[in-house]
Structures are given as structure tokens and as C-alpha cells.
Amino acid sequence: xxxxxxxxxxxxxxxxxxxxxxxxxxxxxxxxxxxxxxxxxxxxxxxxxxxxxxxxxxxxxxxxxxxxxxxxxxxxxxxxxxxxxxxxxxxxxxxxxxxxxxxxxxxxxxxxxxxxxxxxxxxxxxxxxxxxxxxxxxxxxxxxxxxxxxxxxxxxxxxxxxxxxxxxxxxxxxxxxxxxxxxxxxxxxxxxxxxxxxxxxxxxxxxxxxxxxxxxxxxxxxxxxxxxxxxxxxxxxxxxxxxxxxxxxxxxxxxxxxxxxxxxxxxxxxxxxxxxxxxxxxxxxxxxxxxxxxxxxxxxxxxxxxxxxxxxxxxxxxxxxxxxxxxxxxxxxxxxxxxxxxxxxxxxxxxxxxxxxxxxxxxxxxxxxxxxxxxxxxxxxxxxxxxxxx
Amino acid sequence: xxxxxxxxxxxxxxxxxxxxxxxxxxxxxxxxxxxxxxxxxxxxxxxxxxxxxxxxxxxxxxxxxxxxxxxxxxxxxxxxxxxxxxxxxxxxxxxxxxxxxxxxxxxxxxxxxxxxxxxxxxxxxxxxxxxxxxxxxxxxxxxxxxxxxxxxxxxxxxxxxxxxxxxxxxxxxxxxxxxxxxxxxxxxxxxxxxxxxxxxxxxxxxxxxxxxxxxxxxxxxxxxxxxxxxxxxxxxxxxxxxxxxxxxxxxxxxxxxxxxxxxxxxxxxxxxxxxxxxxxxxxxxxxxxxxxxxxxxxxxxxxxxxxxxxxxxxxxxxxxxxxxxxxxxxxxxxxxxxxxxxxxxxxxxxxxxxxxxxxxxxxxxxxxxxxxxxxxxxxxxxxxxxxxxx
Numbered sequence: 001x002x003x004x005x006x007x008x009x010x011x012x013x014x015x016x017x018x019x020x021x022x023x024x025x026x027x028x029x030x031x032x033x034x035x036x037x038x039x040x041x042x043x044x045x046x047x048x049x050x051x052x053x054x055x056x057x058x059x060x061x062x063x064x065x066x067x068x069x070x071x072x073x074x075x076x077x078x079x080x081x082x083x084x085x086x087x088x089x090x091x092x093x094x095x096x097x098x099x100x101x102x103x104x105x106x107x108x109x110x111x112x113x114x115x116x117x118x119x120x121x122x123x124x125x126x127x128x129x130x131x132x133x134x135x136x137x138x139x140x141x142x143x144x145x146x147x148x149x150x151x152x153x154x155x156x157x158x159x160x161x162x163x164x165x166x167x168x169x170x171x172x173x174x175x176x177x178x179x180x181x182x183x184x185x186x187x188x189x190x191x192x193x194x195x196x197x198x199x200x201x202x203x204x205x206x207x208x209x210x211x212x213x214x215x216x217x218x219x220x221x222x223x224x225x226x227x228x229x230x231x232x233x234x235x236x237x238x239x240x241x242x243x244x245x246x247x248x249x250x251x252x253x254x255x256x257x258x259x260x261x262x263x264x265x266x267x268x269x270x271x272x273x274x275x276x277x278x279x280x281x282x283x284x285x286x287x288x289x290x291x292x293x294x295x296x297x298x299x300x301x302x303x304x305x306x307x308x309x310x311x312x313x314x315x316x317x318x319x320x321x322x323x324x325x326x327x328x329x330x331x332x333x334x335x336x337x338x339x340x341x342x343x344x345x346x347x348x349x350x351x352x353x354x355x356x357x358x359x360x361x362x363x364x365x366x367x368x369x370x371x372x373x374x375x376x377x378x379x380x381x382x383x384x385x386x387x388x389x390x
Numbered sequence: 391x392x393x394x395x396x397x398x399x400x401x402x403x404x405x406x407x408x409x410x411x412x413x414x415x416x417x418x419x420x421x422x423x424x425x426x427x428x429x430x431x432x433x434x435x436x437x438x439x440x441x442x443x444x445x446x447x448x449x450x451x452x453x454x455x456x457x458x459x460x461x462x463x464x465x466x467x468x469x470x471x472x473x474x475x476x477x478x479x480x481x482x483x484x485x486x487x488x489x490x491x492x493x494x495x496x497x498x499x500x501x502x503x504x505x506x507x508x509x510x511x512x513x514x515x516x517x518x519x520x521x522x523x524x525x526x527x528x529x530x531x532x533x534x535x536x537x538x539x540x541x542x543x544x545x546x547x548x549x550x551x552x553x554x555x556x557x558x559x560x561x562x563x564x565x566x567x568x569x570x571x572x573x574x575x576x577x578x579x580x581x582x583x584x585x586x587x588x589x590x591x592x593x594x595x596x597x598x599x600x601x602x603x604x605x606x607x608x609x610x611x612x613x614x615x616x617x618x619x620x621x622x623x624x625x626x627x628x629x630x631x632x633x634x635x636x637x638x639x640x641x642x643x644x645x646x647x648x649x650x651x652x653x654x655x656x657x658x659x660x661x662x663x664x665x666x667x668x669x670x671x672x673x674x675x676x677x678x679x680x681x682x683x684x685x686x687x688x689x690x691x692x693x694x695x696x697x698x699x700x701x702x703x704x705x706x707x708x709x710x711x712x713x714x715x716x717x718x719x720x721x722x723x724x725x726x727x728x729x730x731x732x733x734x735x736x737x738x739x740x741x742x743x744x745x746x747x748x749x750x751x752x753x754x755x756x757x758x759x760x761x762x763x764x765x766x767x768x769x770x771x772x773x774x775x776x777x778x779x780x
Contacts, residue, residue, distance in 0.1 A: 001490055021522060051449050053441045057525065059517040060472035063637040063770040067644070073656040075635035076771070077478055078470045082450035088467055092482065099489030100391055127442075127449040132411060135447065245465035247453040254457070266463040380453040381466070 005228035008037020009349040014216035014337040026110040029217035037221040043102035045076040048085030048109035049341035054124035082128035086344025087374030087383030108219030111339035128377035130251035146202035149293040156308035166311025168195035170292040178331020185337030214337030218346035242386030244270030263382040264301035271384040279303030284326040286347035288375035344374030395618035398427025399739040404606035404727040416500040419607035427611040433492035435466040438475030438499035439731035444514035472518035476734025477764030477773030498609030501729035518767035520641040535681040536592035546698035556701025558585035560682040568721020575727030604727030608736035632776030634660030653772040654691035661774040669693030674716040676737035678765035734764030
């Protein structure tokens with residue numbers, strides 16, 4: 001297998017993009033990535049998108065986007081693993097380059113979520129849960145993550161007020177980061193009090209514990225590391241040194257412990273093993289904070305913090321931009337937005353900028369090794385990648 | 391890259407499976423494939439499914455199916471390229487084994503299409519066309535293929551009655567084959583007259599020119615060829631010797647010539663090149679006869695017949711089971727059924743049985759090299775694989 005490099009990344013301004021269609025949004029980010037890499041042709045395309053069928057009635061998406069990028073007849077594949085679809089696209093592209101099947105591969109993601117009303121979006125997103133055993137009984141994602149949060153608080157015996165503050169700290173930190181990200185959907189500072197007094201959605205989760213509904217896309221260009229060294233010298237070199245994927249049951253009811261994200265643990269183990277690294281070797285990470293409780297559980301399953309201590313770490317500032325283990329310097333899903341299929345690809349964009357040292361005001365002091373963790377549903381799938389400046 | 395073998399295949403009885411859910415249908419075929427291969431564990435899963443979101447409100451499908459197969463936490467990915475989703479799953483699995491990422495990989499496909507009414511199914515299927523430029527104006531797939539048929543007849547200057555008979559011959563031949571396939575949805579012999587007098591759907595296409603709406607699944611197990619030689623000896627060895635994928639515009643209006651399937655030509659060229667073969671080296675093929683006109687165009691783009699002569703070949707019996715180039719010995723989409731995401735995987739099932747020599751009453755006399763061609767939409771994507779008994 002060949003070593004694989006990231007030679008270009010692109011992302012557009014995320015938000016409510018009423019004047020742009022699904023294809024416009026993706027092509028915009030894709031062209032930015034091609035421009036950043038300095039290529040006008042790609043050999044293959046992987047697009048992560050969760051449910052363009054339910055959102056805008058369009059499947060067969062990868063061919064459509066290859067066409068609108070002017071790249072037909074290249075092979076193009078849409079891949080889906082709910083909210084981890086973008087990360088899955090990265091993994092497929094990595095595999096195709098590593099295998100030697102293609103050289104220049106675009107991996108990206110897109111979702112156009114605002115062309116349906118609130119009920120439509122809730123229904124579309126709920127298709128990432130178990131339709132027959134969860135959704136059919138009326139539960140949707142805020143409810144599922146609220147169950148995780150309540151079980152977490154009980155299991156770790158954290159006083160409610162302390163737990164509520166821990167959750168809020170995640171939101172406050174991610175909004176502080178997003179404030180520095182020109183592409184973020186919500187560039188607004190929020191205070192602990194604002195989070196804790198925001199509208200109750202599913203107890204204990206409040207409005208500002210939840211990531212938003214977003215239109216957006218992101219893309220990256222991969223090629224063999226050897227080729228990157230000789231042909232693509234416009235940026236410092238970045239290698240993908242670890243890739244791991246894993247699954248868990250969709251239905252929470254089928255899990256032994258709903259407070260622990262088993263698929264994240266296993267995917268991370270696989271990525272660490274490939275990279276020859278441990279959690280302490282990771283300088284920073286972009287993780288899947290679809291709800292504040294998710295970021296706490298994820299940082300534990302990645303091995304950054306002891307089980308039950310993710311909230312304490314956030315509260316103590318460990319995960320802040322100037323902390324020992326910065327999490328979501330981009331603003332995360334919470335502030336940057338969460339166009340579900342695009343999220344995993346956007347993590348690569350942020351990590352590339354940090355590793356290159358061109359993340360502007362968000363630039364971390366220590367950024368040699370970055371990890372991306374992208375999660376589907378309530379943890380039914382997880383993709384982890386580790387990137388290194390080489 | 392490692393050579394890849396097919397060591398097991400499985401398919402269930404296709405049709406209107408009211409008493410089975412999406413997950414039941416897939417697991418049934420998947421367990422048959424595992425049993426056929428003699429494995430109780432897989433390292434990774436690829437599932438092709440076009441739009442489980444629009445059909446039954448369930449995305450995040452690969453994790454769900456990995457769970458119901460008892461295989462969590464293996465990596466599992468759903469891949470989508472409209473009606474070519476099953477072929478895409480085969481290609482992804484081939485790549486993963488070839489790359490050396492995994493050894494035992496399941497590739498399969500599933501679609502549960504009958505839980506929505508006719509309008510719902512038509513809308514779901516239309517999502518494989520260009521939503522903004524085709525569907526929005528009211529055209530659906532019978533209409534698109536009717537346009538192709540009319541343009542084909544005009545371009546090749548074929549008298550209408552002759553052309554109409556050519557189309558009918560494709561349906562008659564595929565129903566004759568499907569009669570011998572116990573898993574086919576429609577095991578009924580049809581006559582030329584029945585096809586030509588069936589209800590008009592979109593002129594010149596009639597009801598018996600169209601593949602049906604179907605519930606069904608199919609799966610295959612892949613592993614490195616070297617491992618197959620030493621560890622899996624229950625069947626004659628089958629190798630994947632060629633894999634090609636290509637895209638074209640979704641919208642017919644954007645093509646230079648709507649009567650020629652460019653993506654099929656390019657995907658086939660790539661597969662032939664990898665296999666070191668020419669069209670004349672292929673003993674038989676399973677191709678994408680979603681409409682009778684499609685089979686004619688496909689057999690031309692694959693290089694089996696001259697452009698404009700696909701219909702003549704069908705009429706002359708060349709593509710019959712006892713002809714020089716048997717096409718769709720399984721009964722094809724027309725008779726076997728077309729659960730869209732499963733179709734590409736089912737082609738592998740038929741080819742494996744033919745190459746092993748255990749296709750029962752459908753067994754072809756000469757079956758050493760078989761080709762599978764799986765197509766998305768009106769030709770916006772195509773996946774071609776070539777298999778050889780080794």
C-alpha cells in the first residue's frame with residue numbers, strides 16, 4: 001500500500017444558502033480544493049452525503065457532481081454512513097490511492113438541509129436511527145442524545161448542576177472557536193448562562209447544546225505521498241498516517257452501555273495502530289459534537305480523558321484552543337454548522353490548515369499531529385483519521 | 391495489488407416480500423452467501439442501496455445490516471450510484487481486498503421498494519435522474535428511455551415494426567431465461583405478441599419492455615485469490631480479473647448522443663484493459679436491461695455488437711442461452727426483477743453459478759469468462775466487472 005497525502009482543501013461559507021442548489025454548493029467547495037491543490041483534473045471522486053433523497057429528491061449524486069465539475073467520465077461514488085458520510089468518503093479515497101487504483105482523488109461531502117421544513121429535516125435526520133425500533137416510537141436525535149446524557153450523569157454520579165455546567169462549557173468553547181472561523185454558520189460568542197438558559201429541547205439538552213441544520217460542503221484532494229513530494233509543493237506536506245472505521249448497533253436499546261461510544265473506541269484503536277501512535281501523541285482533534293454530550297463521550301472513547309472525565313476536562317479548559325488538548329478549533333459542529341454529509345470532510349479541511357500553519361486566527365501553537373473523528377447517528381458508525389505534517 | 395476471488399454468493403427469492411423488512415431481506419441473502427463461502431465472520435461490509443431513505447425512511451444502512459448480521463464492530467459502508475449501487479459495492483469490496491486493507495469482505499445490495507405506493511416508487515426512482523432539469527419538468531424513467539428508443543430508431547433508420555419486434559425479442563428472451571430461475575420475480579413465458587400488445591407506457595415502450603418494482607437482496611464474499619486457493623475449496627475458483635467504473639451526465643439533454651451509452655463504453659474499456667481481454671473473449675454477460683432498449687444499447691457499448699445492431703442480434707437469437715453471446719441467462723432485470731440496489735450484486739451471483747458450473751437448468755455450455763454491467767439512471771454511471779474461472 002502507498003502512503004497518501006492531502007494536497008488541497010476547500011470549504012465554502014456554511015449556513016442557510018437559499019440562493020444555491022445542492023450541486024452549486026458542492027462544486028464551490030470542490031473548485032476551491034482543486035485550486036488549493038493546483039490541479040485541474042481528478043482521477044476519481046468520492047462524495048459523502050447522508051440523504052439528498054429525503055432533503056432534495058436527488059440521488060445518483062456523485063455522477064451529477066462529477067459532471068458539474070467537468071470531470072466525466074471519471075469514476076464517482078457517493079458513500080453514506082449517516083453523519084459520518086464525509087469521513088467515509090475520506091476513507092474510501094485514501095483506500096483508492098493507497099491501493100494504487102488512482103492517483104488524484106477528490107474526497108468531499110455535501111448536504112442541502114434547508115429546502116425542507118423543520119419536520120422534514122427532523123424526519124430526514126431520524127433516518128440515521130433505527131427506523132423500526134426507535135423512530136417508529138417517536139424518538140428523534142435530541143431525544144436519543146438526551147437519554148445518553150441522563151444515563152451518563154447517573155452512571156458517573158455527577159451532581160446535576162455540575163453536569164449541566166460541563167455540557168455548557170463545550171458549547172461556550174466551540175462558539176469561541178467558531179467566532180474566529182470565517183466559514184462558520186454561527187459566529188457568535190455564547191456565555192455559560194446563555195447556554196444553560198436557552199430553550200429546553202430534550203431534558204437535559206437545551207437549544208445551545210445542539211448543532212444546527214446547515215447547507216454546506218467541503219472537499220480535499222488526495223494523492224500518493226511520493227507524488228506530493230515531487231509534484232505538489234505549494235503547501236507543507238500532510239500525510240494520512242491512520243485510518244480506522246467501526247460500527248455499533250443503531251438502536252441504543254441494543255447496547256450494553258449507551259454512555260460509551262464503542263465504535264469510536266474501536267475505530268480509534270485501528271487508526272492509532274496504523275499510525276503507531278497513542279492518544280497522547282495527538283496534538284489536537286476535530287470531533288463530532290452534534291450535541292455537547294457527544295463531545296464529552298467522544299473525547300473519552302478516543303482515550304484523551306478517563307471515562308466520566310470528559311466534562312471535567314472541558315470545564316477546566318483542557319480542550320480550549322490554548323489548552324493541553326484542543327478540541328474542535330474550527331468551532332465544531334456546534335458553531336461551524338453540521339451539513340451532515342459534509343462534516344467529516346470539513347474536519348480534514350481544518351486539520352490541513354492547522355498542520356500547514358495557515359489557520360489564521362485559529363492557528364494552534366502545537367499542531368504536528370491532528371485527529372478527525374466523524375460519527376454516524378447516535379454512534380452506530382465512526383470513522384477516525386490521523387494526519388501528520390511530514 | 392492482490393488478486394481477488396469470489397468464494398461465496400447468495401440470493402433470496404425476489405418479488406413482493408410483504409412479510410419481510412429491509413433488514414430481513416438483506417440478512418437472508420447475506421447468510422446464504424456466508425454459508426456458501428463457509429465463513430462465519432467477515433472483516434468488512436459494502437452494501438449497495440439506492441434510496442432506502444425514500445423507500446422506507448432508513449439511512450445509515452450498512453451499520454444496521456452489520457449489526458443484524460452479528461458482525462459489529464466491523465467497518466461497514468453503504469454506497470450509492472442509483473441502480474448501479476450493487477455493482478459499486480462489488481467494486482469497493484474488490485478495492486479493499488486488492489489494497490490489502492481486509493481479507494474477507496462481503497459485497498451486497500438490497501432494496502425494499504414495495505412499501506410505498508406507485509407514485510412513491512416513481513418519485514424515488516426518478517431521484518436517479520437530474521431532479522432540477524428532468525424530474526422537475528415531469529419526466530420519469532420510462533419517458534427517458536422512450537426518448538432514447540425513439541432517437542435510436544431514427545438515428546439507425548430502422549423501420550418501426552422491425553424496431554418494435556427487436557425490443558420485444560429482448561423481453562421474450564429474458565423471460566424465457568427467468569423461467570428457469572427459481573429466484574426470479576416473474577417466472578412466466580411471454581410471446582412476441584404479448585409484449586407488443588401489452589399496455590403502452592411511454593411510446594414506444596410497453597409494459598413488458600419495462601423491468602418491475604421488486605423487493606430483494608443479493609450478496610457475495612470476496613477474499614484474496616491466494617487465500618481462496620488454500621482455505622476455501624468448496625467451489626471452483628473464480629477471480630475478478632477486471633473492474634471499471636465511469637460516469638456520464640445525468641441529464642440526457644447534456645449528452646452529445648443519447649442513443650450511445652458512453653459511461654458503459656468507458657467502464658468496459660477500463661475493465662477489458664485490466665483483464666487483458668477484448669469483447670470477443672467474453673463468453674456471456676449479465677447486463678442492465680431496465681428497459682428492453684437498454685439491453686440493446688448496452689450490448690453495443692460493451693463492444694459485443696456494432697452500433698445500431700444490438701436489436702438485430704437479439705432478434706437473430708445471438709443473445710439467447712444457446713446463442714453465440716448469451717446475455718442475461720438469469721432472466722435479467724426484466725424477469726428476475728430489479729430491486730435497484732441489489733441488481734449489481736445479483737449479477738455476480740449468476741455469473742459465479744455459471745462459472746462454477748452449478749447454474750442448474752440455466753447452465754450455459756461455454757462459461758469460462760463472464761461480464762457484469764450495472765448501470766445507474768439513464769446511463770449516468772456504469773460499473774463493469776469481468777470474472778474468470780481459474
